Amino acid sequence: MTAELALFIVLVAPVAQALLVIALARPPGLRDVAHIAGALTTALAALYLVGVVADGGGARIVLARPLPQVDLAFVVEPLGALMAATLALLGVLHAAHSAGVVRATHERSPARLMAFMALAAAATMAIAFSANLFTFFVAYQALILAVFPLVAHRGDEGARKAARDFLATLLTASVGLFLPAMVWTYALAGALEFQAGGMLAGRVDAVTANILLVLYVLGLAMAATPPLHRWLAASSSAPYPALVSIQALAVLPAGAIGVLKIGAFVFGPALHEAQSATRALIVLVGVGMCAAALIALSRQDIRERLAYSAMAQVLAVTMGTLLALPAGLFAAALQVVAFACASATLMMAAGTTAAVTAREKVADYAGLGRVMPWTFAGFAIASASMIGLPPFAGAWAKLWLITASAGAGLIWAAALAGIAAILTFTHLGPLAAHALAARAPTDAFKRPDGASILLAAPVVLGAAATLLLLLLADPLASFLSPIWTPAS
Amino acid sequence: MIAQYLALAQLHAPLLTMLIPLCGAALAILLPSRAAWAVAATAALAAALVAVDAALRSLLPAEPLTATIEGVMLYADGIAIYTAALLAVALALVVVGAGAFLRDFPAPIASTALALSLCAGGGWIGALFARDLLGIFAAVEFAWLATVGLLALSAERGALNGASRMFVAGGVSSAMFLLGLGLVHHGVGATDLAVLPMTQIEAPRLAAAGIGLVLLSVALKAGVAPLNFWIGAAYGRASRLSVLVLGGIGAIGALCVVVRLASFALPAPAIGEGVSITLAMLGASSVVIGSVQAVGARNVLRLAAYAGSAQAGVALLCAALGSPAGFAAAVVQTLAMLVTTLALLGGVAFGAGGAAKLEALDGLGRRSPLASAAITASAISLMGAPLTIGFLGRWRLVEAGVGAGWWWAAGAVIVTSLAGVFYGGRLVERVYFRRVSGAVQTASEIWRFAGAPLLIASVCATVLGLAPDWLLRAADGAAALMAGAP
Numbered sequence: 001m002t003a004e005l006a007l008f009i010v011l012v013a014p015v016a017q018a019l020l021v022i023a024l025a026r027p028p029g030l031r032d033v034a035h036i037a038g039a040l041t042t043a044l045a046a047l048y049l050v051g052v053v054a055d056g057g058g059a060r061i062v063l064a065r066p067l068p069q070v071d072l073a074f075v076v077e078p079l080g081a082l083m084a085a086t087l088a089l090l091g092v093l094h095a096a097h098s099a100g101v102v103r104a105t106h107e108r109s110p111a112r113l114m115a116f117m118a119l120a121a122a123a124t125m126a127i128a129f130s131a132n133l134f135t136f137f138v139a140y141q142a143l144i145l146a147v148f149p150l151v152a153h154r155g156d157e158g159a160r161k162a163a164r165d166f167l168a169t170l171l172t173a174s175v176g177l178f179l180p181a182m183v184w185t186y187a188l189a190g191a192l193e194f195q196a197g198g199m200l201a202g203r204v205d206a207v208t209a210n211i212l213l214v215l216y217v218l219g220l221a222m223a224a225t226p227p228l229h230r231w232l233a234a235s236s237s238a239p240y241p242a243l244v245s246i247q248a249l250a251v252l253p254a255g256a257i258g259v260l261k262i263g264a265f266v267f268g269p270a271l272h273e274a275q276s277a278t279r280a281l282i283v284l285v286g287v288g289m290c291a292a293a294l295i296a297l298s299r300q301d302i303r304e305r306l307a308y309s310a311m312a313q314v315l316a317v318t319m320g321t322l323l324a325l326p327a328g329l330f331a332a333a334l335q336v337v338a339f340a341c342a343s344a345t346l347m348m349a350a351g352t353t354a355a356v357t358a359r360e361k362v363a364d365y366a367g368l369g370r371v372m373p374w375t376f377a378g379f380a381i382a383s384a385s386m387i388g389l390p391p392f393a394g395a396w397a398k399l400w401l402i403t404a405s406a407g408a409g410l411i412w413a414a415a416l417a418g419i420a421a422i423l424t425f426t427h428l429g430p431l432a433a434h435a436l437a438a439r440a441p442t443d444a445f446k447r448p449d450g451a452s453i454l455l456a457a458p459v460v461l462g463a464a465a466t467l468l469l470l471l472l473a474d475p476l477a478s479f480l481s482p483i484w485t486p487a488s
Numbered sequence: 489m490i491a492q493y494l495a496l497a498q499l500h501a502p503l504l505t506m507l508i509p510l511c512g513a514a515l516a517i518l519l520p521s522r523a524a525w526a527v528a529a530t531a532a533l534a535a536a537l538v539a540v541d542a543a544l545r546s547l548l549p550a551e552p553l554t555a556t557i558e559g560v561m562l563y564a565d566g567i568a569i570y571t572a573a574l575l576a577v578a579l580a581l582v583v584v585g586a587g588a589f590l591r592d593f594p595a596p597i598a599s600t601a602l603a604l605s606l607c608a609g610g611g612w613i614g615a616l617f618a619r620d621l622l623g624i625f626a627a628v629e630f631a632w633l634a635t636v637g638l639l640a641l642s643a644e645r646g647a648l649n650g651a652s653r654m655f656v657a658g659g660v661s662s663a664m665f666l667l668g669l670g671l672v673h674h675g676v677g678a679t680d681l682a683v684l685p686m687t688q689i690e691a692p693r694l695a696a697a698g699i700g701l702v703l704l705s706v707a708l709k710a711g712v713a714p715l716n717f718w719i720g721a722a723y724g725r726a727s728r729l730s731v732l733v734l735g736g737i738g739a740i741g742a743l744c745v746v747v748r749l750a751s752f753a754l755p756a757p758a759i760g761e762g763v764s765i766t767l768a769m770l771g772a773s774s775v776v777i778g779s780v781q782a783v784g785a786r787n788v789l790r791l792a793a794y795a796g797s798a799q800a801g802v803a804l805l806c807a808a809l810g811s812p813a814g815f816a817a818a819v820v821q822t823l824a825m826l827v828t829t830l831a832l833l834g835g836v837a838f839g840a841g842g843a844a845k846l847e848a849l850d851g852l853g854r855r856s857p858l859a860s861a862a863i864t865a866s867a868i869s870l871m872g873a874p875l876t877i878g879f880l881g882r883w884r885l886v887e888a889g890v891g892a893g894w895w896w897a898a899g900a901v902i903v904t905s906l907a908g909v910f911y912g913g914r915l916v917e918r919v920y921f922r923r924v925s926g927a928v929q930t931a932s933e934i935w936r937f938a939g940a941p942l943l944i945a946s947v948c949a950t951v952l953g954l955a956p957d958w959l960l961r962a963a964d965g966a967a968a969l970m971a972g973a974p
Contacts, residue, residue, distance in 0.1 A: 141873050152917075160921055172906060
């Protein structure tokens with residue numbers, strides 16, 4: 001198999017998966033097999049591409065030339081390959097888990113739900129492998145449109161309002177802020193192609209760089225930078241499988257990947273020109289991280305608590321990128337990987353709990369770990385990773401982030417990251433501890449047989465992934481090094 | 489023998505594009521409704537064939553058509569050839585689709601409605617090929633009155649009000665045109681457009697004022713804001729055929745005439761700058777006002793009309809640049825406006841029975857998938873989503889505008905797209921995420937499929953942004969063959 005073919009498969013397999021799921025909606029067994037097989041195909045192809053990059057190879061495919069000098073193109077490079085492989089592998093667990101959830105909860109229109117999740121995955125892969133700003137923008141818009149039906153899936157007035165808020169916030173930000181920045185970049189650089197070392201390096205003065213950075217970072221509202229974060233809490237009423245896509249595998253990670261790509265491939269060293277904007281944005285995201293973690297503590301609904309918790313995590317990616325150091329970029333990349341593993345595990349665990357016990361309040365979680373030990377073991381490990389406890393994946397990301405902050409001379413930024421970690425501990429630590437240590441409820445299950453393997457196994461495997469990253473920190477650093485040390 | 493006739497037809501393509509619909513109208517009015525429809529559809533398709541053939545022969549290789557003067561004052565410049573082909577194709581799709589609407593009219597009137605539709609199309613095409621201002625005036629008035637007549641054929645009181653509002657607006661517009669024509673004659677010494685770019689203008693202020701009045705007059709008929717006071721009443725209660733002719737032929741035809749007039753006036757050194765400023769101001773105000781009106785609209789037909797005003801504003805901004813790149817962007821934007829208007833109005837007319845309220849779109853996705861796809865394609869294009877024709881038109885303006893230092897033109901594009909997010913998103917939400925309240929009558933007769941070509945064509949044209957090479961070549965060819973091109 002050539003790298004080009006593998007790249008094509010990564011992009012097309014989720015679309016085919018969506019079509020198959022709709023076509024094979026009945027019987028449910030066939031639908032679920034198509035759903036999981038599609039995710040598995042995507043993951044295998046994405047893993048192959050990681051191997052290609054590790055061997056020093058690459059690939060590029062051009063689907064169309066919609067504008068003069070601008071291609072709709074995708075390229076295999078280390079950052080995109082790593083993100084795509086992580087999200088695609090987690091996508092396999094999510095596919096199995098969502099098959100279990102829709103069966104356990106008798107979800108309305110499960111095929112439609114699965115199809116749009118697959119389309120969201122396709123758009124996320126396209127974002128990860130986008131070769132230029134235009135392709136990124138196309139994929140970003142496609143992701144917004146693919147997730148809109150997921151948010152509106154329940155079909156009631158509340159869901160429709162949440163979907164309207166989601167669409168309005170994300171589209172408005174991307175059209176009103178990101179698009180002008182893209183046009184401006186095109187006028188400055190004469191091209192939109194991503195390049196290691198930054199396409200704006202040496203082409204931009206300080207004022208322009210400051211304005212452009214603000215436009216880009218706020219335009220990527222998927223990264224939940226305040227004040228454009230309200231869509232996240234509003235969308236938390238979606239079904240659990242959709243929430244995993246929104247908060248862990250598609251929307252938030254896509255925003256984080258976008259910020260990383262803008263930092264590494266659009267600005268590069270030009271970030272130093274935008275010092276005022278970087279400082280202001282670091283303050284914004286640092287305070288935002290702490291505020292989000294604090295708000296999470298105040299929420300009793302597990303969906304909202306996890307939404308704000310995820311927001312605090314994804315803002316750390318923006319902070320790492322804005323530090324404008326290789327260590328900051330690496331921290332940000334590692335944070336995306338760690339956050340995706342932990343957040344997906346937490347959200348799947350919450351989904352499993354809701355499916356088999358119908359409990360969604362934080363207070364109702366007490367003692368559930370005694371009757372659902374596997375699920376809550378996974379929940380606890382993922383919580384530890386989100387907090388940043390060693391030896392879980394999140395710890396390395398946080399460590400690099402604090403090191404990079406100190407390296408940039410921004411001790412206060414390191415302090416903000418530390419405070420956010422402590423606040424994350426306060427809203428996740430006691431929750432996991434109570435679930436595992438408190439007395440077991442006598443009437444936990446609404447179904448006598450508890451959680452099926454489809455509901456429990458993905459949670460356990462997701463938690464295992466956060467442990468695996470313990471071994472991969474160094475190889476990942478050398479794998480990603482080309483993005484901050486461009487070939488001359 | 490046939491080859492000779494075909495060669496002759498090719499030689500006189502502009503004249504035929506204008507005359508075939510008029511001859512079709514003359515025949516259609518004499519026949520019963522279904523036969524009239526067959527004749528009208530044949531005539532419109534023939535005119536579209538001739539116009540597209542002429543456009544392909546001339547624009548892609550950027551070679552002017554030869555021997556186009558036959559005693560009538562015609563002038564086949566690049567923009568006329570391009571936009572006439574657009575109008576002719578739109579006319580053919582509307583007239584073919586009209587097969588589904590014939591029952592909207594009492595039997596004897598259906599033939600008249602078809603004939604008036606053809607007259608409107610033929611009139612606007614005539615205005616596009618006319619060589620002097622007097623010819624343009626006659627053709628525009630002919631087309632306008634045909635559209636007013638078509639609107640007045642509906643027995644509904646609201647439609648009659650719309651027709652009377654249009655009639656009054658047309659009177660105002662005619663007075664402005666005639667006054668402008670007189671000023672141009674005084675200032676330039678002639679009304680022949682072909683000489684305008686090269687002539688030595690003796691009284692540039694008079695001439696500039698005259699051209700400005702003429703442009704405003706036709707812009708009023710294109711529904712450009714703030715001169716669009718008539719479109720709410722005209723679109724709001726119009727019958728299905730009237731609204732398609734009004735939006736897909738009338739508004740587009742008038743906009744094309746404005747762009748073409750600008751292509752003659754802007755290269756004239758003495759008046760070009762004034763005309764450019766007028767067009768830019770008109771375009772910017774139309775973008776802003778049209779967008780605000782569309783966001784506030786609760787009637788889907790009015791929403792389409794106001795969104796058209798905003799889109800027309802973008803086209804005027806492109807034209808105001810005055811460069812070949814600007815005119816190439818203007819004709820691409822004109823196509824974008826045509827496609828989105830036809831898709832939206834066609835979707836409503838064929839899928840929702842022409843109902844005016846936004847609520848009529850609730851649950852349309854299940855009832856009428858093709859019409860819903862057309863409305864969705866239109867909405868996405870109005871948002872300026874990448875890979876759609878809407879994005880392509882706006883991107884061309886940004887490219888041309890930034891190249892000329894008109895950064896604020898990019899701001900206008902952003903305003904249009906932001907507003908499009910709101911009203912386009914609302915359309916998509918209603919079509920796919922709401923359930924219909926109450927019983928809905930759906931058409932079951934075979935004639936409803938007459939709308940399929942229009943809907944399919946508009947959906948396909950929306951995604952032209954995926955591979956726009958030939959379209960951009962044609963637009964560049966049109967700009968290269970415009971009057972006064974370097």
